[in-house]
Amino acid sequence: MESRMIEMAMDFLESSVDCISKQEVTQSELKFSIVHLHTSAELFLKADLMKEHWSLIFRHIKEASKAKLESGDLISVSIDEAIQRLRDIGGKKIDGTVLKRLGKERNRIVHFNSSISHQHARAQLLDTHCFIIDYIADNDVFASCDELRPRYDEIKRKIGSQQQFIEKRSNTIQGELRDYETIIKCPDCWQIAVPLEDELQCRFCRASFERADFIDLYVSYFLSDYPDEEDVLQCPECLSDSAVFAEGPNNLVCLQCNAVLSGYSVCEDCKELMDGSKYDRICGDCAQQRFDNNRLMPAPSLPEYEDID
Numbered sequence: 506m507e508s509r510m511i512e513m514a515m516d517f518l519e520s521s522v523d524c525i526s527k528q529e530v531t532q533s534e535l536k537f538s539i540v541h542l543h544t545s546a547e548l549f550l551k552a553d554l555m556k557e558h559w560s561l562i563f564r565h566i567k568e569a570s571k572a573k574l575e576s577g578d579l580i581s582v583s584i585d586e587a588i589q590r591l592r593d594i595g596g597k598k599i600d601g602t603v604l605k606r607l608g609k610e611r612n613r614i615v616h617f618n619s620s621i622s623h624q625h626a627r628a629q630l631l632d633t634h635c636f637i638i639d640y641i642a643d644n645d646v647f648a649s650c651d652e653l654r655p656r657y658d659e660i661k662r663k664i665g666s667q668q669q670f671i672e673k674r675s676n677t678i679q680g681e682l683r684d685y686e687t688i689i690k691c692p693d694c695w696q697i698a699v700p701l702e703d704e705l706q707c708r709f710c711r712a713s714f715e716r717a718d719f720i721d722l723y724v725s726y727f728l729s730d731y732p733d734e735e736d737v738l739q740c741p742e743c744l745s746d747s748a749v750f751a752e753g754p755n756n757l758v759c760l761q762c763n764a765v766l767s768g769y770s771v772c773e774d775c776k777e778l779m780d781g782s783k784y785d786r787i788c789g790d791c792a793q794q795r796f797d798n799n800r801l802m803p804a805p806s807l808p809e810y811e812d813i814d
């Protein structure tokens with residue numbers, strides 16, 4: 506029952522996203538998108554409420570019966586009541602402001618067929634997409650129906666491919682990301698939004714990763730396929746082959762132990778990481794080898810000085 510409800514929630518979510526993913530969106534597509542998104546949010550919350558107890562989706566709990574539930578012959582809770590119960594009984598922290606605003610818009614459309622401005626509707630849709638993505642991740646809504654997760658990931662990718670969503674979401678998570686020293690690119694949504702810490706979770710798309718999977722995905726998506734290019738190096742701190750040059754300010758990092766390896770550079774001869782002056786081009790061992798073999802030392806890469814006129 507619960508997973509059927511989640512499937513329906515996804516049908517409505519996908520339909521809502523498809524409606525607004527086109528170049529030109531008509532008034533009626535915008536309206537459908539809002540109505541469907543509201544229904545989707547309502548179903549996700551009700552499915553989550555059912556995890557507490559199935560009777561909680563009946564508006565009047567004293568009328569709850571399994572037979573009514575199975576036949577669908579029931580008056581169910583409103584979205585506001587569902588939020589209230591999830592808070593009071595489920596002990597969840599839910600800010601229902603976004604859904605309240607969307608609900609008002611939905612009612613204006615359904616009951617009065619009022620027209621809406623594109624900009625206003627888009628803003629509400631984007632806010633609600635953010636809400637749903639965060640709610641599902643925070644409450645692990647797919648925990649009891651893992652088989653449905655790949656479809657949700659697909660829909661999430663559709664949401665994440667809209668330029669306006671990227672801008673909106675990036676702004677929303679910026680404050681949170683400021684607290685982390687190193688943030689790297691997410692192999693799921695390709696945004697630079699995964700803080701390098703014990704739990705690897707993307708703040709943009711909220712995908713969570715096991716470390717070994719993350720390293721595999723990161724290397725296969727973002728690093729070179731050419732075997733002669735040394736883009737996965739041995740980490741001098743944990744000795745695993747997981748040091749990479751990532752995008753961002755602290756760019757040499759270890760994906761295994763989270764070390765920021767800013768004091769290290771790559772030796773031109775052995776291609777291993779070396780600790781030393783940033784002007785050295787080869788490591789001590791390689792320098793000794795060149796000396797033993799009477800080979801020329803590379804010139805140090807001294808900084809360029811500006812000409813003085």
Ligand SMILES: [Zn+2]
Nearest residue numbers: 691694707710
């Ligand atoms: Zn992501």
Ligand SMILES: [Zn+2]
Nearest residue numbers: 740743759762
């Ligand atoms: Zn390491």
Ligand SMILES: [Zn+2]
Nearest residue numbers: 772775788791
């Ligand atoms: Zn070397």
